[in-house]
Amino acid sequence: MPFDHNDVYHPLLLRLAPAGARRALDVGCGTGTLARKLAARGLDVDAVDPAGEVVAVAEALGSPGPGTVSYRRADVTALSLPSRHYDLVTCVASLHHMPFGTVTALRESLSPGGVLAVLGLAHASTMLDRAVWLGSVPINLLATAVVAAAERLGGGRDPLPRAPIRDWDMSLADVRRESARLLPGSRVRVLPFWRYLLTYRRA
Numbered sequence: 117m118p119f120d121h122n123d124v125y126h127p128l129l130l131r132l133a134p135a136g137a138r139r140a141l142d143v144g145c146g147t148g149t150l151a152r153k154l155a156a157r158g159l160d161v162d163a164v165d166p167a168g169e170v171v172a173v174a175e176a177l178g179s180p181g182p183g184t185v186s187y188r189r190a191d192v193t194a195l196s197l198p199s200r201h202y203d204l205v206t207c208v209a210s211l212h213h214m215p216f217g218t219v220t221a222l223r224e225s226l227s228p229g230g231v232l233a234v235l236g237l238a239h240a241s242t243m244l245d246r247a248v249w250l251g252s253v254p255i256n257l258l259a260t261a262v263v264a265a266a267e268r269l270g271g272g273r274d275p276l277p278r279a280p281i282r283d284w285d286m287s288l289a290d291v292r293r294e295s296a297r298l299l300p301g302s303r304v305r306v307l308p309f310w311r312y313l314l315t316y317r318r319a
């Protein structure tokens with residue numbers, strides 16, 4: 117598998133699952149790496165992504181159990197999600213593909229005590245945000261060079277289809293403002309590599 121910066125944050129996301137969590141929704145699951153990790157921890161996962169070719173790869177990779185993974189080829193914004201259902205909803209590098217207000221539907225799908233965890237991408241807005249992100253540039257360049265070298269040695273890129281990628285247009289200030297408005301009590305934490313972690317726990 118090619119190196120993916122987002123995968124670095126999977127342990128952090130897995131730790132956000134509430135104790136005793138049973139059901140999870142992974143929005144924009146791509147090839148299902150996080151969904152499989154959640155299933156390996158015993159959660160039953162609904163994994164949603166409209167990219168059929170990518171979901172086909174995820175399905176072919178199977179599920180490690182003991183939890184299950186059910187893949188759905190769908191645009192999450194067009195789905196009617198079950199209410200008060202999921203103990204954990206994850207969105208990794210996918211929220212910027214849809215209107216930010218989608219978090220309202222995701223919030224409603226959370227069970228009481230359930231957690232929404234968004235690993236998102238946004239532009240810097242303050243000097244501090246910029247400092248955190250600039251500090252990550254050398255590591256980012258090094259990681260990219262190592263991966264490129266490994267791919268060359270291995271005879272080229274991994275043949276797996278890559279999930280579609282889209283540029284993000286919100287700034288961190290936008291994310292903080294919209295999170296405070298739509299998810300009162302949520303937290304936005306700045307991470308390296310132009311990423312943020314938005315967390316919200318339903319009362």
Ligand SMILES: C[S@@+](CC[C@H](N)C(=O)[O-])C[C@H]1O[C@@H](n2cnc3c(N)ncnc32)[C@H](O)[C@@H]1O
Nearest residue numbers: 122144145146165167191192208209210213279
């Ligand atoms: C950058 S990829 C991230 C994939 C995966 N989460 C990962 O970390 O490898 C963004 C994913 O979001 C999916 N996506 C885009 N719009 C979506 C939507 N409206 N509903 C659900 N998924 C969507 C894309 O098809 C793509 O697989």
